[in-house]
Amino acid sequence: MIISFPNMGHCWPAFKTLFNTLDESIEVVLPDPTNREAIKIGVKYSPEFVCFPFKATLGDFVSAIKKGADTLVMAIDCGPCRFGFYASVQERILHDMGYKHVRVIPLDQADLLELKWVKTLFEIAPPKNNKLALYSNAIKAVISFVKKAKLLNDIQTAEGLFRAYERNQGATTDTVQKLLVSLDETKKLNELRKFKTVIKNTFNEIDVDKTRTPLRVGVSGEIHISLEPYVNLDIRRKLGEMGCEIHQSLSLYDWVVHKFHLNYHRKWLEHLSHPHVPMDIGGECVWVLGEYIDKARADFDGFIHQYPFTCMPEVTARTIITNKLKKKYNLPTIFFSFDEQSASEGFRTRLEAFVDLMHSRRNQEIKTKAEFIANGNKKIYPHYGSNFYNECAQLIKTQ
Numbered sequence: 001m002i003i004s005f006p007n008m009g010h011c012w013p014a015f016k017t018l019f020n021t022l023d024e025s026i027e028v029v030l031p032d033p034t035n036r037e038a039i040k041i042g043v044k045y046s047p048e049f050v051c052f053p054f055k056a057t058l059g060d061f062v063s064a065i066k067k068g069a070d071t072l073v074m075a076i077d078c079g080p081c082r083f084g085f086y087a088s089v090q091e092r093i094l095h096d097m098g099y100k101h102v103r104v105i106p107l108d109q110a111d112l113l114e115l116k117w118v119k120t121l122f123e124i125a126p127p128k129n130n131k132l133a134l135y136s137n138a139i140k141a142v143i144s145f146v147k148k149a150k151l152l153n154d155i156q157t158a159e160g161l162f163r164a165y166e167r168n169q170g171a172t173t174d175t176v177q178k179l180l181v182s183l184d185e186t187k188k189l190n191e192l193r194k195f196k197t198v199i200k201n202t203f204n205e206i207d208v209d210k211t212r213t214p215l216r217v218g219v220s221g222e223i224h225i226s227l228e229p230y231v232n233l234d235i236r237r238k239l240g241e242m243g244c245e246i247h248q249s250l251s252l253y254d255w256v257v258h259k260f261h262l263n264y265h266r267k268w269l270e271h272l273s274h275p276h277v278p279m280d281i282g283g284e285c286v287w288v289l290g291e292y293i294d295k296a297r298a299d300f301d302g303f304i305h306q307y308p309f310t311c312m313p314e315v316t317a318r319t320i321i322t323n324k325l326k327k328k329y330n331l332p333t334i335f336f337s338f339d340e341q342s343a344s345e346g347f348r349t350r351l352e353a354f355v356d357l358m359h360s361r362r363n364q365e366i367k368t369k370a371e372f373i374a375n376g377n378k379k380i381y382p383h384y385g386s387n388f389y390n391e392c393a394q395l396i397k398t399q
């Protein structure tokens with residue numbers, strides 16, 4: 001069996017580990033990084049009205065099949081939006097395209113406590129003679145997957161912070177690439193336990209200018225668009241290089257923990273958004289609204305909401321922010337809707353204009369608010385972020 005899965009930013013080391021540890025005879029191939037060609041293929045063979053992530057992931061699947069993959073894994077949910085149909089429709093399209101030998105295995109992640117995903121893992125690696133060995137491999141695979149997902153989350157946190165301080169543009173991007181390769185090569189659980197220190201030490205090698213006071217920006221939106229840099233036109237890198245510190249809690253780990261009902265940060269966001277949307281309507285709608293309110297209360301300089309064109313849940317979130325929340329909270333916000341037509345030049349211009357707006361708003365604040373004037377015309381940001389974020393902030397301060 002040669003297995004593959006679609007691109008979603010930096011998540012690949014976690015998925016690769018999951019399948020490799022499950023059964024050593026499974027070969028994992030990665031699709032090429034999402035590119036224009038993959039999008040062209042995805043757009044050509046997908047229904048015109050379908051969501052953009054469907055098209056992008058279909059293009060990734062074709063790329064993986066061309067590299068030999070015969071089994072493709074696609075996450076599914078129970079709805080309420082179109083995500084529940086991705087796997088079955090994509091399989092039919094691939095068969096119609098002539099790839100009749102290919103199977104698309106749906107990985108049900110609607111509620112991970114229902115353990116439907118365990119059946120899927122055993123479907124991928126069926127028990128042979130030694131059932132005990134399979135169970136022990138499955139447990140090890142899941143632990144390694146969750147550990148790597150957590151470490152990827154830490155890399156994302158550090159990346160959002162360090163890039164705003166780097167003296168040599170590109171140093172953070174290079175560090176992230178180096179860490180991804182190193183994380184992929186780390187197989188043993190005891191080495192994974194120490195990898196958090198590796199992340200901190202590697203980021204600490206970046207030459208930073210600690211005198212800067214970067215703008216604090218919250219980034220949220222639909223998961224595929226938020227995590228895959230090709231489809232979001234690399235918004236995190238561009239924003240970071242414009243001097244913004246990025247806070248994005250959405251990650252693979254954040255999602256998996258949420259689906260195990262253990263994500264208390266998400267429960268807090270649900271509490272904040274409850275008066276506006278009292279139930280999950282798909283996508284990240286509920287949590288985007290919670291993030292918006294949370295960031296506004298934490299005195300952030302701006303908020304970015306990104307989503308695929310035609311995504312119903314995210315358009316609902318946008319409408320609630322624009323029509324209701326903006327009247328209550330003074331948080332500059334910009335919305336980006338992405339599809340196959342998105343082009344980087346107009347996008348960059350809008351992003352630069354937004355950064356200028358945040359700068360002028362902050363300049364106004366530091367000239368008029370007594371506590372900022374008393375602080376030498378410097379904005380004081382409230383304490384915010386995870387323990388790991390604060391450990392990284394400390395590293396920058398003491399460099």
Ligand code: SF4
Pocket residue numbers: 051052053081082083084222282283284308310311312313314
């Ligand atoms: S969240 Fe949006 S983009 Fe994703 S499947 Fe649902 S409607 Fe489509």
